[in-house]
Amino acid sequence: PDSATGYSYEECTATADWLLKRAPERPLVGIVCGSGLGGLAKMLKDELVINYCDIPNFPQSTVHGHAGKLVFGTLKGKPCVCMQGRFHLYEGYAIQKTTMPIRVFKLMGVETVILTNAAGGLNQDFKVGDIMIIKDHINIPGFAGHNPLVGANDDRFGVRFPCMSDAYDRDLQQLVRAVADELDFSVFMRDGVYSVLGGPSFETIAECRALRQLGADAVGMSTVHEVIVARHCDMRVLALSLITNKAVMDYQSEKKANHEEVLETGALRAKQMEKLVSTVVSRIPNT
Ligand code: R1P
Numbered sequence: 001p002d003s004a005t006g007y008s009y010e011e012c013t014a015t016a017d018w019l020l021k022r023a024p025e026r027p028l029v030g031i032v033c034g035s036g037l038g039g040l041a042k043m044l045k046d047e048l049v050i051n052y053c054d055i056p057n058f059p060q061s062t063v064h065g066h067a068g069k070l071v072f073g074t075l076k077g078k079p080c081v082c083m084q085g086r087f088h089l090y091e092g093y094a095i096q097k098t099t100m101p102i103r104v105f106k107l108m109g110v111e112t113v114i115l116t117n118a119a120g121g122l123n124q125d126f127k128v129g130d131i132m133i134i135k136d137h138i139n140i141p142g143f144a145g146h147n148p149l150v151g152a153n154d155d156r157f158g159v160r161f162p163c164m165s166d167a168y169d170r171d172l173q174q175l176v177r178a179v180a181d182e183l184d185f186s187v188f189m190r191d192g193v194y195s196v197l198g199g200p201s202f203e204t205i206a207e208c209r210a211l212r213q214l215g216a217d218a219v220g221m222s223t224v225h226e227v228i229v230a231r232h233c234d235m236r237v238l239a240l241s242l243i244t245n246k247a248v249m250d251y252q253s254e255k256k257a258n259h260e261e262v263l264e265t266g267a268l269r270a271k272q273m274e275k276l277v278s279t280v281v282s283r284i285p286n287t
Helices: 007-022 038-043 100-108 168-181 205-215 224-232 257-285
Strands: 028-031 045-051 069-075 079-084 112-121 131-139 189-196 219-222 237-247
Touching: 007 045, 007 069, 007 100, 028 189, 028 257, 038 079, 038 257, 069 189, 079 100, 079 257, 100 257, 112 205, 112 257, 131 168, 131 219, 131 224, 131 257, 168 189, 168 237, 168 257, 189 224, 189 237, 219 237, 224 237, 237 257
Parallel strands: 028 079, 028 112, 112 237, 131 189, 189 219
Antiparallel strands: 045 069, 069 079, 112 219, 131 237
């Protein structure tokens, strides 16, 4: 393995080939389920479920609400693969390893990645249960050099210096808005900027205020690294945050962020999330 990434191109290819031997067909869409959003995988028809622990070279899920299963199947006829369980920096993985599955997606044939997450709302207009279309991100760990592309660049995946100003596909954002309108979901749809922190401790009040001033609308501990790797290898990206709690922004508040609330809100909005994602997937044009 590459000493910086913790895995080599060949290992990544071996993992993709191992999966393709078992998968019913090459997936075109890859979905990553956020905390408490694993139910998205239930949308897939004729599914094949593979536990992460059986997949060669794959990291293992350690977080409650992340099942650790890869699910293949079709969604309205489109072949998909769905990660029920993602990897976070705070689990102790090298940042490069947390995003290895995104490259496995690419090597299997995935063209579009849909990333979902549970996030704290910084924008005071946001309510618990809102779904935010991510239009941009602020990579706070990146300010200190923590980027999943650190290390030798493998040109087989992408260029050394990938552009990020077009990271979030604007046509897909438009498609989500149109679908949300049709489904009568517009009342809880938002768009905004997602900021990532390393976790696992939740944000302090001062950190939330600082992030808001920087222009962030929501905060979490995932997604951004996956976006960077997906764009590096030229996949289209759509990312959605479920606002599972309001970030505590004032010293008078008695509220305390906790993972249980995050999972509960996921369960409350699960049906709408599934409807939204499945309708969007059915309309994504193949490239
Ligand atoms: C905190 O409750 C956890 O939920 C979110 C945060 O990033 C953190 O891992 O998980 P996802 O981003 O995986 O949805």
